[in-house]
Amino acid sequence: MQQTTRTNDFTFDISTTRFDEDYCPSSSSRGTTNFANLARGENRRQNLRNTLTMINNRFNDLAHWDNPSRDRYAVEIEIVSVDVHVADAAAFPLIEVLDVQILDTLSNVRIDGIVGNNFSSYLRDYDFSVVLPEHHAKASRSSIPDDFGELHGKLFTHFLDSAAYRERFPQPPVICISVSSTKTYRRLENHHPILGVEYRQDESSLTDRYFEKMGLRVRYFMPRGAVAPLAFYFRGDLLNDYSSLALIGLISTMETFQKIYRPEIYNANAAAGRIYRPSLESRDHSVTQIAYDREERSQLALLQGKFTEEHFVKPHQTLLEQWAAAHCERETEKHR
Template sequence: MSNKFACTIKRIRFDENYAPADSTRLTTNFANLARGEHREENLRRTLAMINNRFNTLASCDNPNADRYSLEIDIISAELDVEGNGQTFPFIEMLKSTITDHKTNERIEGMIGNSFSSYVRDYDFSVVLPALGCKFNEKPEDFGDLHGKLYQHLINSDVFKAEFKKQPVICLSVSTTKTYYRTANVHPILGVEYTNDDYSRTDDYFAKMGLSVRYFKPENATAPLAFYSANNLLSGYTDFELISAISTMESFQKIYRPEIYNTNAAAGLVYQPSLSFGDYSLTRIVYDRVERGQLAVKQGKWTEENFIQPYKDILNEWAANFSIENAGAA
């Protein structure tokens, strides 16, 4: 019998043969592309976009823009709440490895990138509507359980044995906020943007121990939101940062072309909008409406299969959780 709240890590290669596992959220960036009659073509084109963007940013000694390619693994973390071998799919992230085709060296890429969570679906798609919360309203304990489960995972011996650094999660900027360009320019991440508006999402990630900074990389049309626990600017290598940018910017061009594949870049003051009309579509097919509807279904599934069955043990565990004992099963 295993320990309560024991963590396990599984890897699945994200390539043109990828098929989502039964436990994968179908709204997840990578899973949503691997469905339907265009699945293999979608995956090939997505991987080509990622590699092309990486080589554009890693241009030194790379005259033909083909020196590097990325291998991407889907990292699935599961929790055994009762210690009886029955696991729940907690989160999925991406881990990249860079191949240098000139030296045949394999180089560590970023852990994190995309972030997929059933409990997050439950919080945003079930809890908030049930309470009748309006824009940016939330209960005081909103995200507490999710944040503690996340910190338990990344501080576990299982996670630390697999990954040397903590994740950096890279998301789209919000269409409800205004961003202001600063004079700060990072050699890899690009121009920094700021905003001072309260965000329910930022608060949610803060309970995971993550803070956000916004950067628009070279030749990008909009800033990306980078959530990290460590120092984003000094805690990661150039290749790790480039791998995160190339991976997540490619996904955002597919899913939010009105922001990330526009024909005009963000200016000094930037208000993202999904109604912006001057953009180009990628040649990658997916169902945006279905993707939105599935989030609610996944949240209700989480309520029925995780929150309600384990309510008492989850509440007791969360009440006794502290950063000092995070990761202990």
């Protein structure tokens, strides 16, 4: 399905692709994306089948009420690809997220889940793999450029506020990713019936600040049966804006990806304690039977960042700068 909306000099195209055992990544999908990485190689079909089985099992484990056999629900996932046209130029892949639907096999009813989940962005690759290293080559490694992530954040919020998004998705997205392996997390007394026990980070990470420019706040929760908290980035009220089943769909999908991608943290043999310092160096963990090339993932990020610089940032630099400045003025006027 594809939908197009024009906003000033930008046209957003939304298309969707079913994520199932027959999934093949499109030519515009980032190779570093979790689901694209799983769908390559000789074991691709088994990888995908095992991943979907893990998601469904975790969903039914969390949605245990009126579900004695733990097989009532099936998670259905679509990859949402968003392309942007700048003026009359060819489309450029802006972001990819996941849209989760839940099939209740008892009533044969489909239930809306949450859009977002995973977050994939060529422009983010450019910021972290091109802009940041170039800045560090000239300045302190502890510093970041003053405008780091500004363009990405403005384009993301502009898309969320567009008719293209609002006509397709009734609620804001929630992005769920791994906690930082360089920070310390402390358990709070707050406990949500679905999200689990809340943790608080000792200080904001660069990723937190990057998502903040996208208009998203962060909270950290460790669901029942998990061994490490997840980072949830959201607009609005995470705890009250979404149904229990929608939150379970988010958790089961992204916890599964993290068990595959970061088993040292999310498939550890011991659960996070009251004070938690995640580590990718831990050997006390189990690995899944799903092939995932983490080294390839890191190598591709630089290539994808250079691709973005060549095909999006440099060709449209003047227009993008003018639009970003005008966007700031509009936002300032809006909040006066």
